[in-house]
Amino acid sequence: MARETDLDKLRHSTAHVMAEAVLELFPDAQIAIGPSIENGFYYDFELPRALTQEDLDVITENMKAIMKEGKPFIRKEVSRDEAREFFADQKYKLELLDAIPEGEVVTMYNQGKFTDLCRGPHVESTKDLVPEGFKLLNIAGAYWRGSEKNQMLTRIYGTAWTSGKDLRAYLDHLADIEKRDHRKLGKELDLFSLHEEAGPGLVYWHPRGARIRLAIEDFWRNEHYKNGYEMVYTPHVGKSWLWETSGHLGFYKEGMYPPMEMDNVDYYAKPMNCPFHIMIYQNGKRSYRDLPFRWAELGTVYRYEKAGALHGLLRVRGFTQDDAHLFVTPDQMDEEIMEVLRFSLYMLHSFGFKDIHAYISTQPEKSVGEKEKWDAATEALKRAVEKEGLEYDIDEGGGAFYGPKIDLKIKDAIGREWQLSTVQFDFNLPERFDLTFVDKDGVEKRPYMIHRALLGSIERFFGVLVEHYAGAFPPWLSPDQIAIIPVAAVAYDYAKDLEKKFRAEGFRVVNDLSDDRMNAKIRKAQKMKIPYMLIIGEKEMANGQVSVRYRTGKQVNGVDVDAFIAEVKEKVENKEQI
RNA sequence: GCCCUUGUAGCUCAGUAGGUAGAGCACCACCAUGGUAAGGUGGGGGUCGUCGGUUCAAAUCCGCUCGAGGGCUCCA
Numbered sequence: 001m002a003r004e005t006d007l008d009k010l011r012h013s014t015a016h017v018m019a020e021a022v023l024e025l026f027p028d029a030q031i032a033i034g035p036s037i038e039n040g041f042y043y044d045f046e047l048p049r050a051l052t053q054e055d056l057d058v059i060t061e062n063m064k065a066i067m068k069e070g071k072p073f074i075r076k077e078v079s080r081d082e083a084r085e086f087f088a089d090q091k092y093k094l095e096l097l098d099a100i101p102e103g104e105v106v107t108m109y110n111q112g113k114f115t116d117l118c119r120g121p122h123v124e125s126t127k128d129l130v131p132e133g134f135k136l137l138n139i140a141g142a143y144w145r146g147s148e149k150n151q152m153l154t155r156i157y158g159t160a161w162t163s164g165k166d167l168r169a170y171l172d173h174l175a176d177i178e179k180r181d182h183r184k185l186g187k188e189l190d191l192f193s194l195h196e197e198a199g200p201g202l203v204y205w206h207p208r209g210a211r212i213r214l215a216i217e218d219f220w221r222n223e224h225y226k227n228g229y230e231m232v233y234t235p236h237v238g239k240s241w242l243w244e245t246s247g248h249l250g251f252y253k254e255g256m257y258p259p260m261e262m263d264n265v266d267y268y269a270k271p272m273n274c275p276f277h278i279m280i281y282q283n284g285k286r287s288y289r290d291l292p293f294r295w296a297e298l299g300t301v302y303r304y305e306k307a308g309a310l311h312g313l314l315r316v317r318g319f320t321q322d323d324a325h326l327f328v329t330p331d332q333m334d335e336e337i338m339e340v341l342r343f344s345l346y347m348l349h350s351f352g353f354k355d356i357h358a359y360i361s362t363q364p365e366k367s368v369g370e371k372e373k374w375d376a377a378t379e380a381l382k383r384a385v386e387k388e389g390l391e392y393d394i395d396e397g398g399g400a401f402y403g404p405k406i407d408l409k410i411k412d413a414i415g416r417e418w419q420l421s422t423v424q425f426d427f428n429l430p431e432r433f434d435l436t437f438v439d440k441d442g443v444e445k446r447p448y449m450i451h452r453a454l455l456g457s458i459e460r461f462f463g464v465l466v467e468h469y470a471g472a473f474p475p476w477l478s479p480d481q482i483a484i485i486p487v488a489a490v491a492y493d494y495a496k497d498l499e500k501k502f503r504a505e506g507f508r509v510v511n512d513l514s515d516d517r518m519n520a521k522i523r524k525a526q527k528m529k530i531p532y533m534l535i536i537g538e539k540e541m542a543n544g545q546v547s548v549r550y551r552t553g554k555q556v557n558g559v560d561v562d563a564f565i566a567e568v569k570e571k572v573e574n575k576e577q578i
Numbered sequence: 579g580c581c582c583u584u585g586u587a588g589c590u591c592a593g594u595a596g597g598u599a600g601a602g603c604a605c606c607a608c609c610a611u612g613g614u615a616a617g618g619u620g621g622g623g624g625u626c627g628u629c630g631g632u633u634c635a636a637a638u639c640c641g642c643u644c645g646a647g648g649g650c651u652c653c654a
Contacts, residue, residue: 051582140649141581147651152581155649183647187589196645197627251654306579306652307645315653400654488611515611523615537613549614557614 007162011036013073013111013122014063014134014160015043020114021062022047022156025055031116032092032144032153039170040134040159044142046092047154056136056156063134070127071112075120078106083117092144093117132164135171176414182466183312189471189528191479192313192462201310201317203459208479211508212465213458215477217298219350220322220455227343229294229324234276236300240266242275245432257302273299274426274451277325278433286437291447292332296324298458313463320458326450329437333448334380337423340452341384341406344421347454348410350575351465352474353420355411358390361398368402369427377425377448378404402428412468420461423452472529472551474577475568482568483525484511487518487537494541498534498561505565522549531578532568550578 015034018041023029026047034043078086080097083106087093096117100106109118111126123129136158144150161167178184186192191209194202205213221231240259243249248256248271259266270276277295286293300320309315328336348356360381363374381404385392392406399405403425409417426449429435436444455461465477475481482502486495492513499511510530512521518535525533533549539558540546546564547557571578 138648139582142650143580152650154582157649194646200645248654255652255654303653308579308650309652310646402654485614487613490611517610517612517617519612519614520616521614526615533614535614539613547614553614555614 008036009121009123010129010162011041011160012120013126014129014158015041016073016109016111016114016116016118016122017063017066017126017129018059018136018156018158019043019045019116020066020112021059023114024062025058030090030092033096034116040137040157042142042155042157044144044153044155046151051139051154051156056139059156060136064131066112067126067129067131069112070125072125073120073122074110075122076108076110078108080106083108086115087117130160130162130164133162133167134158134160135167173414177416180414180467180470181312182314182463185466185471186313189479191466194312199317200307201305201315203313203316203318209462211479212473212477213462216455216458216462219476220298220347223343223347224296224324227294227339229296232277232280232295232297234273234280234297234299235270236302237267237269238275240268242279243268246272246275246429247432248272248275255303255305257304269302270299271301271303273297273301273321273323274325274429274449275433278429278435281327281435282433286327286447288329288437288439291437292326292328292336294324294326296322299323313459313466316457316459319460321453322455322458322461324452326452327435327437327447328450329439329445330376330448333377334383336450337380337384338387340423340450341388344408344423344452344454345388345390348408348420352468352575352577353410353412356390357409357411357417358385358392359395359398359407359409360385360392361395361400361405361407363404364397364399364401366401367399368431373427374404377427381406381423381425400424402426410464412464413470416467418464420456420464421452421454422456423450425449426451469577472531472577474571474575475531476572476575478529478531479508480510480525480528480530481508481572482510482532482534483521483528483530484509484534484536485518485521485525486513487535490538491536491541494536498536498546501561502565505569507568526551532564534564552578 012035015036019031019034022043022045023031026045028048030046032044032046034041083097084094086108087097097106106117107119108115109120109122136156138157140155140157141152142155144153159167159170161170186209189208190206191212192206193204194200195204224231237260240249243256252271256271257269259268261267277297280295281293298320300318302318305315305317310317326336326340345356360378362378363371367374385406405422405424407419408421409419411417430446430449435447435449437447439445465473473479484495484498486492495511495513499509502509510525512525514521516524522533522535529551531551533551534546535549536546543558545558545560547555548559548564549555
């Protein structure tokens with residue numbers, strides 16, 4: 001167990017004080033566990049009734065009072081019997097006690113009226129805690145010991161810092177996260193919607209969202225061609241034998257939409273694209289001269305995610321993977337892995353993600369395929385990651401049963417990690433579908449198969465992008481790149497000319513000819529986070545110019561139209577933010 | 579699936595101790611033609627998520643159900 005930092009100690013001790021305060025309110029409460037966590041702490045209780053916000057206020061006041069009293073935290077080593085007797089009416093503590101290995105010292109910590117079974121460490125006294133530096137945040141349900149078979153407890157989450165200033169900074173950070181929420185911005189910027197009445201977890205892309213998606217997809221397709229991929233399109237449903245052969249019906253059935261029967265055969269909506277790409281592979285006798293195949297598809301798949309797991313665009317039931325499958329000979333493996341990783345990084349960088357961390361997952365206990373293959377593939381993954389100079393962690397035994405993999409996690413603008421790219425070896429499907437290629441020596445051999453997704457799923461990636469940019473997309477992605485804002489009706493003809501000109505240049509333009517006042521038009525464009533606003537009136541008309549107001553608030557008046565076009569083009573081409 | 583919270587006009591939200599619904603924005607109409615974040619006036623729009631119960635009377639109380647949010651679990 002890692003040594004606890006001072007902040008961990010503070011948080012853990014604050015959790016104990018919270019438990020004391022809760023027991024003051026509910027003397028009969030059963031207490032479970034209360035550790036420190038990132039940014040705070042929690043404690044789980046079994047309570048006689050549901051908590052309200054008022055309860056939290058009372059608990060908070062109790063806690064502050066306890067902190068002011070300055071009660072020492074006292075550590076005490078006890079025998080198991082002593083502990084068992086002390087916690088006779090605390091069933092969870094008794095269970096925890098039983099789980100402590102024989103021979104390990106049992107310790108209890110006391111402060112004021114509260115004593116907990118706890119290995120510590122804690123601060124010296126409750127007066128070392130910071131009344132103005134903590135806040136109880138929310139109430140949630142949590143299973144005892146994290147198992148859904150067990151009793152659901154009430155968990156109170158809190159945050160704690162060494163000063164009121166740090167607390168405020170953290171609360172500001174939480175507010176920032178809320179402002180960036182892609183569900184909120186998706187509504188405000190009119191990007192997408194979800195309709196429970198039409199099916200939970202299924203996404204509707206509005207025109208403005210679709211424009212962003214198309215910009216992403218166009219870029220994605222072009223880059224794939226440049227990197228030697230071919231595009232394929234495959235069906236959305238397939239007969240059950242495909243999924244029996246692939247093993248999905250065996251291992252993954254509860255994650256699939258239920259079957260549709262037609263002509264006495266069950267059809268399933270695809271949860272993955274692999275079997276379909278394999279069908280294309282199977283369509284002919286393959287030679288080593290043909291390999292590698294790199295087949296990519298923006299393939300829409302359907303998976304049954306539990307209702308409680310659905311979350312905006314980040315967790316949905318129908319989504320589009322930016323999928324590709326590589327069929328390679330064993331001696332092409334190294335080179336192909338290098339290329340896939342390089343390509344992944346290039347894509348992520350293009351979208352403004354610079355901070356990238358790799359995770360390599362190796363052979364688990366239960367797996368298919370020979371050990372030599374696993375080792376060779378794992379080594380290839382490591383070599384690739386090292387060659388790109390990426391920091392990486394190894395998750396020993398964390399691979400899927402069918403092969404090792406690399407996952408790439410990016411950090412967004414406010415430091416949150418998201419897993420996007422994944423590159424996975426598959427020793428299973430080539431076997432199950434009996435894939436072969438004819439090698440130089442005329443012998444049929446098994447190809448290697450690599451699954452990879454660079455962005456993950458378009459929906460999820462889009463959600464991450466919205467939060468990363470807080471809705472202020474760089475011009476190349478922005479749904480509207482330019483807003484034309486004529487000051488008065490006299491400038492409408494000029495506005496229309498400009499609009500035509502910009503469209504001819506390939507820009508996405510909105511021309512605001514409404515009878516709003518200019519100020520209102522600016523406000524609207526600003527709220528839609530349009531990067532360039534062009535204010536035009538008599539002055540600009542006379543000189544064939546535009547006045548540019550940037551989303552950032554900067555203004556430049558009297559700009560020649562061609563100079564403006566060149567400026568925007570450069571930003572778009574370089575995928576730069578303004 | 580489980581726990582807690584929650585569901586009132588397109589959106590954001592008010593609705594005090596139960597007496598048959600309000601605001602702002604958006605939308606429509608008219609007036610106003612305006613130089614860097616909301617011009618004015620008027621208007622249309624809701625069976626208060628669904629079903630059932632208590633009551634003379636329910637958006638307000640109770641039950642069921644369907645969603646959503648925060649968690650837990652799950653994510654081969």
